[in-house]
Amino acid sequence: MIMKKIVLMLVAAFFMGGAVMAQHARRGDKMPDPKVRAERMTERMAKEYSLDDNQKKQLLEANLAFVEKMGNRPGKHHRKENRVAKKEGKRPQLTDEQRAERKAEIEKRHEEMKAARTDYDAQLQKIMTKEQYAAYSKKMQERKTKMESKRKEAVKA
Numbered sequence: 001m002i003m004k005k006i007v008l009m010l011v012a013a014f015f016m017g018g019a020v021m022a023q024h025a026r027r028g029d030k031m032p033d034p035k036v037r038a039e040r041m042t043e044r045m046a047k048e049y050s051l052d053d054n055q056k057k058q059l060l061e062a063n064l065a066f067v068e069k070m071g072n073r074p075g076k077h078h079r080k081e082n083r084v085a086k087k088e089g090k091r092p093q094l095t096d097e098q099r100a101e102r103k104a105e106i107e108k109r110h111e112e113m114k115a116a117r118t119d120y121d122a123q124l125q126k127i128m129t130k131e132q133y134a135a136y137s138k139k140m141q142e143r144k145t146k147m148e149s150k151r152k153e154a155v156k157a
Helices: 002-026 034-048 053-070 080-088 096-127 130-156
Strands: none
Touching: 034 053, 034 130, 053 096, 096 130
C-alpha cells in the first residue's frame, strides 16, 4: 500500500516536471534562427497558396531577406528591464529626453519595417500569380482587421 503511494507520487512528480519544462521551452526569449523562420513561412505559404517548386524557391529567398530585414528584436514587453520592473512592481522612470529618444527609435523602426513590408509585397507580386496574391492580400487584410479590433478591445479594458 505504501509502495503504491510512493510510485504514484513519483509518477505525478514526473509528469508535473515535464509540463513545467514544456512551458519553459515555449516561453523562451529566443526566436528561432532567421533561416528556420523563413523556411517555416515558406512551407506554410506554399501549402496555403498552392505554390509550385519554382515559386517556393523564390519565396524562400524573399522570406529569408524579409526576416533578416525585420530583425530578431523582441518587442518592448520582452525587454529584460521591463520584466524585472514588472516583477518588482515598479515601472522604470524615464526622463523626457529618454522618452523622446525612445519615441524616435520606435518611429524609425516602424518606418524601416514599413519599407521592408512594401519591398516584400512587391516581391510577392512578382512570385505569385494574380489569384495567389489576391488570396494572400485578403488574408493579410483579415489579419490586420483582427489585430486592430483586438487593440481596440485592449484599450477599452
